[in-house]
Every structure is written in structure tokens, then in C-alpha cells.
Amino acid sequence: MLRITLGVWCLSYLGLMALLNRVFPTPSEKAVTRRYRATWNDAVLADSSDTVVVEGNQYFPLADVRQEHLRPNDKHTTCPRKGLASYYDVVVVDKVNRDAAWYYPNPSPAAERVNGRVAFWHGIKVEAVEG
Secondary structure: OHHHHHHHHHHHHHHHHHHHHHHOOOOOOOOOOOEEEEEEOOEEEEEEOOOEEEOOEEEEEHHHEOHHHEEEEEEEEEEOOOEEEEEEEEEEOOEEEEEEEEEOOOOOHHHHHHOOEEEEOOOOEEEEEOO
């Protein structure tokens, strides 16, 4: 009797959850639009409502990054999941932040979402902004 009661309860619970998911769907990545901005030394480096989050990092489309602040360098690292990363120095006026931006020129198939995108670190402030 207990087994039947638990089975009925479990089916009722699963049915309720399925109904709730149809009525109140979980927002997809595209459904939630938020604008992010990357800044350093009072300069806006990137501003976009089309970022992709991977492993806690906002990846900005290259088209939304101010190229005048990026200087390619020779540093490369390898991520087992995403592939070979290349780096930029971030330059604002006469200040240089070495290796502060990175990208994957040929990401692995599993990391295709970061293709054509740049992420920042080393003191670059990335935050959600209004608008």
C-alpha cells in the first residue's frame, strides 16, 4: 500500500512540475537580456547586450569591443575544454594591462559559443549596466 501511495504521489508531483514548467517556463539564455560593460582606467573597453557566460566569464562579441584598446601579444594557453587561447594586452592612453583579455581563435566544438568573442580579467571591471 505504501509503495502504491508513493508511486501515485510521485506521478502527481511530476505531473504538477510539468504543468508548472509549461505555464511558467524557465527563461532561456536569449530570453533574459542584460547589458554588460567592461571598463579599465576610466575607459569603456566593451559594451554589449549579447554576451555569453562561460565558466563565470562574460564573453563579448568582437564587434562590441573597442579594438583601439586591444594589442595582440604572443601569450597562449591551452584549456582542455575550449582549446588554445590567445591574449591581448589592454591599453588605455599610456597604461598597459598585460594579458588582460583573451579569446579562442579556433575553439573546440564544445566551446563554439565563444567563437568571435573576447573575455577580460586582471582588474578589468565587468558589470551589468542599465539600458
